Amino acid sequence: MPKQKIIKVNKLNFSYFGEKVLNNLSFSVDEGEYLGIIGPNGGGKTTLIKILLGLLKPSSGEISIFDQPLQTFHEYHEIGYVPQRIAAHGESNFPATVNEIVTSGFTADKGLFYRLTKDDERVLDNVMNVTDVSEYKHRLIGDLSGGERQRVFIARALASEPKILILDEPTVGVDVSAQKQFYAFLKKLNKAQGITILFITHDLDMIAKEATKVLCLNHNLVCYGLPSEAIDEKVMHDLYQADMKFVHAHEHDHSSHEE
Numbered sequence: 001m002p003k004q005k006i007i008k009v010n011k012l013n014f015s016y017f018g019e020k021v022l023n024n025l026s027f028s029v030d031e032g033e034y035l036g037i038i039g040p041n042g043g044g045k046t047t048l049i050k051i052l053l054g055l056l057k058p059s060s061g062e063i064s065i066f067d068q069p070l071q072t073f074h075e076y077h078e079i080g081y082v083p084q085r086i087a088a089h090g091e092s093n094f095p096a097t098v099n100e101i102v103t104s105g106f107t108a109d110k111g112l113f114y115r116l117t118k119d120d121e122r123v124l125d126n127v128m129n130v131t132d133v134s135e136y137k138h139r140l141i142g143d144l145s146g147g148e149r150q151r152v153f154i155a156r157a158l159a160s161e162p163k164i165l166i167l168d169e170p171t172v173g174v175d176v177s178a179q180k181q182f183y184a185f186l187k188k189l190n191k192a193q194g195i196t197i198l199f200i201t202h203d204l205d206m207i208a209k210e211a212t213k214v215l216c217l218n219h220n221l222v223c224y225g226l227p228s229e230a231i232d233e234k235v236m237h238d239l240y241q242a243d244m245k246f247v248h249a250h251e252h253d254h255s256s257h258e259e
Helices: 045-052 098-107 118-130 146-158 176-193 204-210 233-240
Strands: 005-016 019-030 034-038 060-065 079-082 164-168 196-200 213-218 220-225 245-250 253-258
Touching: 005 045, 019 045, 019 196, 019 213, 019 220, 034 045, 034 176, 034 204, 045 060, 045 164, 045 196, 079 146, 098 118, 098 146, 118 146, 146 164, 146 176, 176 196, 176 204, 213 233, 220 233
Parallel strands: 034 196, 034 213, 079 164, 164 196
Antiparallel strands: 005 019, 005 060, 213 220, 245 253
16 A cells, blocks of 8 residues: 655745745655755755745745645644754753643643643653653753753644654764664654654665655755765756765665775
């Protein structure tokens, strides 16, 4: 049985003060996909995500999410989002506990005075268990490490039980061992819970090993396909406008590269 295409983008264009940021993009994302989005800084990756989230309005083109046109889509609780660098720096000095931050992801669309039910509390406990932050529940967010804060903001994004999780470079400022644990955690979310993941990153090794599809973006769609098709010297040259030499690579596992 073919998977449902939960995101469809057709001939998308976006300009900012007359400068073309996205040019004629067309692609679709299947339910359960683990999509890596790569490309140079300023190539339009974050802009694309903000359009999907309804934060920016495209200049032209068509987008549908869960078969609803973006113009009439309002079910944003079904999309969890972790913005760029929030895990490393965001709210680190904010006087809120882990529990308060995770809960805010659940109540964001329910109103300031919404009172949690027992079922709601069970959902939040489950989210904190899944993300392994339960032991930090009553600690202030600013007292945690970058890797720990990262998991808290993922828990916040998962609190509304979304079907899609979007992450914009969430491993910036996080040490290597925490990154590896994080990638393993994302794989578990994708495989065990079937959450569709869109992941912006510069980590080509991670994309080659973890993603099921790769979208290569530099204003134009340079490549969209399997990691073995996208993480390729010619594609990387076209994407970054620089020669890329892969030092050691085999199918679905590019363990190192240099530019």
